[in-house]
Structures are given as C-alpha cells and as structure tokens.
Amino acid sequence: MTMNRTSGIGLTGFGIVLVVVGAILRFATTVTTSGFNIQKIGDILLIAGIVLVIISLAIIAMGSRTKTTMRRDVRATPEGQQRVEQRDLWGGP
Numbered sequence: 345m346t347m348n349r350t351s352g353i354g355l356t357g358f359g360i361v362l363v364v365v366g367a368i369l370r371f372a373t374t375v376t377t378s379g380f381n382i383q384k385i386g387d388i389l390l391i392a393g394i395v396l397v398i399i400s401l402a403i404i405a406m407g408s409r410t411k412t413t414m415r416r417d418v419r420a421t422p423e424g425q426q427r428v429e430q431r432d433l434w435g436g437p
Contacts, residue, residue, distance in 0.1 A: 355400035362393030 366389030373382055417428040 352400045352403035355403065356397055359393045359396030359400055362389050362396060364393075366390035366393055 366386045369386030370383050370390060371386070373386070375382055415430045417430075419426045419428065
C-alpha cells in the first residue's frame, strides 16, 4: 500500500471525526457508568484524532514534493547532430 496525497486527505478527515467524537464524549456528556469512564474514552479518541491529523499532514507534505530531472544530449549521427532532451518528473500528483 502506497501513501499519497489522497490517502493523507482521507486520514485527515478520519482524524477530525475522531477529534469531534472525542470532544463530545469528553466535554458534553455527564453520564456516570460503572466499569469504564466515558470521559477517558473521549480523551483517548481526542489524542488518537490529533495524532492521526498530524501524521496525515506529514503524508500530504511528503506527497507534494516533486523532483525534476533534465538531461540534454547531443549525439553525432550519420545525418549530422541530433539533440535529445529528456525531462523526468518524480513524485507529486
């Protein structure tokens, strides 16, 4: 599986959803339960969402890097000189 800009954008969206759900569970609920603490689950989702957004932004930044290689070559042929230009674009969309 390769990570590109599109993957990073999808992960950003999922991270934002986790942050929103985590914030709702952390700050907007007043339920008391036995066995688990719903505010702690909200904290965990908040942290996971923030980490996921940071990772996805790094993936987007790495996916937008491009490298261009330009090569010019002059060759002697029986008809005379032949100029060859080659351009390679690496990375990016």
